[in-house]
Amino acid sequence: MDRSGGRDRGAAVATHDLTKHYGAVVALDSLDLEVRAGEIFGFLGPNGAGKSTTIRLLLGLVRPTRGTATILGVPVDDVARAHRLVGYVPGDVALWPQLTGTETLELLGNVAGGVDAAFRDELLERLQLDPSPRVRSLSKGNRQKVALVAAMMTRPEVLLLDEPTAGLDPLMEAEFQLLAREAAARGQTLFLSSHILDEVQDLCDRVGILRAGRLVEVATLNDLRRIGATKVEIVVDGLLPTLDDVPGVSAVETVAGNPGAVRVTVTGSPGPLLQRLAGVPVVRLRTEEPSLEEIFLTYY
Structure with missing residues (x-):
């Protein structure tokens, strides 16, 4: 389902022959993938399948061995342009321990060019996050909430989410799913990497399945069930x-x-x-x- 109101905006994420080797280890092999604008796309695979490597390549954090990738038509190696379009939640959230949550969000908001303060505060309220303590005193779940607020508060056109609900309790997982659906309804694209199958089943219309660095299937959930x-x-x-x-x-x-x-x-x-x-x-x-x-x- 294209939740972008029927607008044809082209591919939000596109890769061609995207490959990453670490020495003799093949982390990602010849990935050809297209994610439509306005959809929530689930990217599935066990740990070590290549999900996080794919997201790092899309962010330009690592260089591919070969192949190309674009975000809304912008080559990912044009980092300054591509990053203006993207919000990112890493699989392992690492923040500045000496800063408070508030200072962290202000810093990241300034880097992004400013935020809608009212929307940021709404996210804080809905995720039940008090950002005033220093990051080093926050639980894993609350650090995850800081990362989610930081990624979503600028309303980026593409959200790259690597295990976004890690550390969240079931109530907050449900709230995240509601926020994700609302973002997609606004026309944002969500690329959701996860090994939590219930989460993907509840949120996504299409999924890609990775096995040992290779894409073995891309289909809607209904098509997968027919298979x-x-x-x-x-x-x-x-x-x-x-x-x-x-x-x-x-x-x-x-x-x-x-x-x-x-x-x-x-x-x-x-x-x-x-x-x-x-x-x-x-x-x-x-x-x-x-x-x-x-x-x-x-x-x-």
Whole structure:
């Protein structure tokens, strides 16, 4: 879903053959990716898959071994122009320990060219953050909140978020999701790197899956579910026909004590299964779509 109100603004993030080697270690290999303006894009993979490396390349913090990347058409090696378009939450928040949260936000706001003070204060209130203590005394969760406020308070066109809810409690995770949806509704683009699948499933319409530095899939959640296996529970009045030989059906599991009940796993179209059940007195037919976690694990 393009939440930017139907405006065609081109690619917010685009990479071509983006590759990063650290000696013999391939951290990212030939990444070709396009993230549309106004969408929340989930970037998935376990630790070490290349997610943080990708974000560092997009920020120009490391140089690629080969390939290119742009932010809203601006080459990422044009750091001064590209960074004006971007807000960033790092995976491991490191702030100046001697500064207060207030001073940190003022410093980062000045670097960004100024902020909307009213919006900054709204973010502080909604994230329940008191910025007056020095950073060194803040908990991990509160340091994460400072980073979130700093990234969002300038309303950047692109938000690069690397594990943005690390250290947040469930209430603040929910508030972050609300803030993310509101940002996308304003036309901002969110590139969300995470290994928390529930978070991605709740927020994102499209996801990319990284495995060992390579992009193995880009699809909407609905498309991924169609690719994945669906569990179907069938109860009939009488005996079930044989289902083991139905195309796409696997893992047929009978229900003890009920010869008319069975649980099956269906990959692809359920059409052949429904054809086999035609004319059978079906009492109940219940489907359970695969979770993002189940789909994700099929790639690993």
